[in-house]
Amino acid sequence: MPGPITLHLPDLAATGRLAARLAPRLRPGDAVLLEGPLGAGKSAFARALLRALAGDPGLEVPSPSFTLVQSYELPGGWEAHHYDLYRLSGPAEVAELGWEEARDGLVIVEWPERLGGLRPEGALVVRLAYGAGEEERVAVLSGWDGRMGEVG
Template sequence: MTARREVSLDLTEAELERFGRRLGRVAFDEGVFVCLYGELGAGKSTLARAACRGAGVTGPVPSPTFTLVNQYEVDGGAAVQHADLYRVDTVEGLLDMGWEALVQSVGAVFVEWADRATAYLPSDRWDIRLDFVDSPSRRRVGIVALGSAPPIPGAEAHP
């Protein structure tokens, strides 16, 4: 059976958090670069926070909107990094925030507003798009595994 490389889910906020934890565990174990896309308020921060928890972060997980990157050490020093590119609008801004080191880092990397760095994203990654649906309490989550990124966790449970 071939692993799914793309999946679309409609999730409540609680389901999004559970899925994020599963996603974070696999992203951490496999060292996946995860790009998050969606409108303001679509759930990128909720998913990123849950993924950081799933990757083993136990302390507070604040938004990196103003710090640009938050780094957490888990499992004996391995890194989980959470970036927010909302305020980055130039290549110089990417370089100043340490983008090259972020892309080359080992461990899980979660990047909100990844569309601000499209030309500079690694080819092996998960792209996750969160969209509003008719119900204000649900989100559509589209996930694509690109390049040699591992299969999407939980995709087998959602035909």
């Protein structure tokens, strides 16, 4: 079984390119879990991923920090749901946000540790961390064995 893939992303554009390379591999029922500290690029990654999925580089993708979830219609008739769980205390509050219904589409989750027992098996986990330079990030991709292909 392949292990995690570590990628060095020199700038925000590289983070966006990674998201764009992953987008065509996503399908309804998938979960993308974005881990990492504040400011590591989780929202930027989610924004780039949603724009790539929608085929619209100008798509308005506000952070769901206050709304907690934003939903998007995607080409092909399916939906993506972008969750930011930072302000939640745990899984009971996640369930109130339409989690079960959202799982029919794609869920992109910032702060997935708040999911507790709702954390989906087989999810793609993208852990972002600060790199050496101001804009550099290190992404570690795990889970999703056999579906990542060549993303580096």
